[in-house]
Amino acid sequence: MTTPAQTTSVGTTPVVGPRLRRRWRATGLLAPVAVAVVAVVASPLGFVIAQAAQAGWDQTRRLLGRPLIATLLWHTLSLAAAVTLATAVLGFGAAYLVERTTLPGRRAWTVALALPLAVPEFVRGYSWVSLFRSVHGYWGAVLVMTCSLYPLVFLPVAAALRHGDAAAEEVSRSLGRGRLATLWRVTLPLTRPALAGGVLLVSLYLLGEYGAFAMLRYTTFATAVFTQYKLGFDAASASLLTLVLVALALLLVALEAWAGRRTRVTRHGALARPAPPARLGGWTAPALLALAALVGVSLGVPLYALTYWLIKGSSTTLPSASVLGATLATLGYALGAALVATAAAVPVALYGWRHGTRPARAVERVAYLTRALPGIAVALSVVFFAVRWAQPLYQQPPMLILGYVLLFFPLALTAVRAALAQVPPGVEEAARSLGTRPLAVLGRITLPLVLPGLGAAVAMVGLTASTELTATLLLRPTGTQTLATQFWVYTSGLAYGAAAPYAALMVALSVPSVLLLTRRNLGRPGENQ
């Protein structure tokens, strides 16, 4: 126990000077770096606005007043409404069955239900279109996108259900509310932030998707932007449409913030205790059947299509040399982008983690906001930047890397932040108090602790980038083909068999990142009983 006398006798006065100054210097280095990184990451927004501004007021009015805009808006919003509703119902239902009932094989179901994320949307579109001629247009898009995106709701809701405390639900039961009333009045409101976050991701993906819609012959803002730019060479019109798209995305983010509001969790002390599972009894068979149908449609159909075309395609000529070349190019670009994105995410994450201050949080929030930017908007802004200010870089490898980094920075930031959250609070201060300099603390304590997390960030970004299509089509250096673009070339020519190996490779590359994501959301098996 320290008495007041002891505290003063240690003599804080002589120490205050140097310590204060050193601390200031450490913050002084980190903050500008973090702000600069976020400024670069957020720059596409500025470029889109700058480019659109060049169109001039009259042209803007003429372009935005076209009936095309109304049609695109209707296509995009009606699709978003149907798909978000379907994914919310399927995602929540599946998560509840897996996390809160006595369903047999719950762990296997969790993985099976998350795995559809490993099939890129355009590969899923290909698998349906190549098997069934009737799948196209609005309902085709609803089917394909729902199957692709429901795991984005399933994973966070399952995590919320698993890590949430059962106490509130038990209190509701003890107050005379049955299981269903409790589900509706307590469980659902408590998982609302997770549900809102998942639904937001779904709608952002919908806004940005190009490949699947092009294949299904359904026009949205993203496909229109692509067509205007790539085929019409109409940059001003494309950037105006992009601006509308970005405005829609930001509106969604605001909506999500509103829907996830006033759900601050009030917990102190005590660890959350998971709820005991509800007995399914006679409902076991229907529940199993429903999940099997969901997994069958969302995972079985693409796997069947890939197998079918792989076998059928091999009877013709398998372009093995080109597969190898495309794989190497894909991995090279993806790895480069992953390393740059992770390195850039470290100072931003550190700044937010060390300083819980308002500016630090704001910087982080802006960085996360860029995840709302559709891939096509990011790609176009990189193109504009290169054309106007960095002509020598135009259609050179660094441009594609930059595009990937801008696109997947939020992904890297999330992973690095998750790794930092594992570092016990106070270890940095402890090291500093033992006389270690700030940079040495970073090198000896913090970085070694987060190294596995940084590896996960690199893997996550790299694997995700390796199946990217839209930005790659716009930014790839002349003559370079990645797996996605080569696949696109073949499917555009209806060469389904020739496209199959590329699709299969992309799915295989995506599986590890989906497993990583599942584990990060739900914790290691057996970790949270």
Add this chain to the structure above:
Amino acid sequence: MTGLSVVDLHAAHGRSPVLHGIDLTVPDGALACVLGPSGCGKSTLLRVLAGFHPAAAGQVLLHGRVLDDGRSRLAPEHRGIGLVPQDGALFPHLSVAANIGFGLPRSRRRARVGELLDLVGLPGLGERRPHQLSGGQQQRVALARALAPRPRLLLLDEPFAALDATLRAELRREVAATLRQSGTTAVLVTHDQDEALSFADTVAVLRDGRIAQAGTPHELYHRPTDAAVATVLGEANLIPAEAKGVEALTAFGPLPLVTPGATPTAALALLRPGQLRLTADPVDGAAPAKVIGSDFRGHDHRVELRPEAPGLPDVLIASSDRPWPVGSETYVSATGPVHLLPES
């Protein structure tokens, strides 16, 4: 009339048994407390009573009605048993008033919510959100919410554990008064012996899934059945003793017995720290001792001693009005009456 009665209750987590034959009776309107270290099964007992954990065998009856007999059990929502969890578990998405009114039919909600806000001393806070309340206020709301439908039994799961010491004692008194006022039968589960002794009419000490002893706080503190119960309820000095008539012969000389008669001849005498007296000079029956530790606790000092006489344990704990410097020599004597425990 019997409020709650638990008869030979067994319960298990998976294949490992947790409760081995619990017998517990709580009279109507009484406040009972289940005291035990963490992992003794007290939370499981509470969850069996509330209906969230199945009984393996035995019976749980409330006002003569069977709630669980190991084969069939009543769903939690049909038991009329209120629950106040450790940290309140208020519904974060509902206002204070909506939290309290959650278990009430819509028509009765308005009047009853106001009544309960007054009862727990939070009038006018109905529109607040849970996160706008302090820890103590949250617990009061949790209590009001549980009391709103007039439960036949209220279960409190360490409801004060997350609060700081002063607030804990204050809220404990307040809650006990509220429960007596509303005539609610309640079972409190805790590992804190102060809480158990000050809160309850009856205390049951739970150990390894069995009730080691049940009785009034006074009984348990002064007449525990074994050494373990004695130490669970507070610091204890256990001194070898021999019963002889109405007296116990100890190293401190003969001391009067609390309950003369049916006691084993070879036994341990229980002396609470307050029963030991420290003096600088030798008195009759005093043993020399060295002070090895001293903590100031405000109202007294807790003094640890190493006695230098045969027939005494290695360390004695006494409470003293004045400080004793560590290392100083003193004389320790005892005042009766003493309670005898079987030698374990």
